[in-house]
Amino acid sequence: MIGIAQTGTGKALAFLLPALIHTDGQTTPREKRNGPNILILAPTRELALQIAKEVNKYSFRGIKAVCIYGGGNRRDQISVFKEGAECVICTPGRLNDLVQAKVIDITSVTYLILDEADRMLDMGFEPQIRKILLDIRPDRQTVMTSATWPPSVGRLAESYMNNPIQVCVGSLDLTATHTVSQNVELLEDADKFNTVLAFLKNLKSTDKVIIFCSKRARADDLSSDLSLKGLSTQCIHGSRDQTDREQALADIASGDIQVLIATDVASRGLDIEDITHVINFDFPRNIEEYVHRVGRTGRAGRTGTAISYITRSDWGVAKDLIRILEEAGQAAPEELYRMSNRFEKMKERRGTDFKRGGGFNRRY
Structure with missing residues (x-):
């Protein structure tokens, strides 16, 4: 799914609730899964931390989330992750680092979210994102969200999403919030x-x-x-x-x-x-x-x-x-x-x- 809506309208909750329900509904018991089910990619450390804060507000069915980002203590992040987490919120660079180090196995991911996808491309993360998308199983569910949808993100969506549904709240044309x-x-x-x-x-x-x-x-x-x-x-x-x-x-x-x-x-x-x-x-x-x-x-x-x-x-x-x-x-x-x-x-x-x-x- 592609979700486009103005800033401040609650896109984070719109992708988090289905993600939590999706994870809870998996037939394989949590203890037998090889790694996390939910992977959320964000362009900046601050946004990743904010999403993690939102996930932890809900405490849904004991689902645990861990936030992994560059600039944070790598050893501490690895230690928290190894305690068990169904949801990983991360920036692309640090995720690739830990995948290559075989700390995180993303082949278990079944629900992928790219938040502010256009900003990640603008920051030069496209090679990392494409590598991550290739490593995750092809039958995953994928959600991309943003307040704007320039052509570069549309091309990425066409490459790595299978006939996505596009949900646009408000105008698809570029607009600033009217408040x-x-x-x-x-x-x-x-x-x-x-x-x-x-x-x-x-x-x-x-x-x-x-x-x-x-x-x-x-x-x-x-x-x-x-x-x-x-x-x-x-x-x-x-x-x-x-x-x-x-x-x-x-x-x-x-x-x-x-x-x-x-x-x-x-x-x-x-x-x-x-x-x-x-x-x-x-x-x-x-x-x-x-x-x-x-x-x-x-x-x-x-x-x-x-x-x-x-x-x-x-x-x-x-x-x-x-x-x-x-x-x-x-x-x-x-x-x-x-x-x-x-x-x-x-x-x-x-x-x-x-x-x-x-x-x-x-x-x-």
């Missing part, structure tokens, strides 16, 4: 810091903000600069130690801090229920990632606000952003339309479909 107010500010890159600083200085005590940056160094620099201005922040990205990443999420969830600065490692699936604002300090490299970032607020029926800083170098995404804003009934600045028109005319002149960041980045 979020989307605002766009056009400015120079040098003005971003003072703009975000002025906004953060006026936060209410109940506000919580995630600020997305394009690069790890940019996130670190912004966190340091805001700290020097007296603001308490945390930072999460792929180069930070796993314990620091988990602490950052715990601090924003508990309210110990109001501002979390992140790269796209935090854009997918993470459910911090009371995020009131998302700020795109740097606009993402594709419009799918924009939709996922915006979905960190306005979850489970709540409302939220997304603010995106757009600079001259972002003109290649203007057309897609306008389409997302119009679909949600949101106003787009006139300058964004002009930016889009200029980019389209440039493409016509050049006769080439330039992609953002592809070497053409002069003033428009």
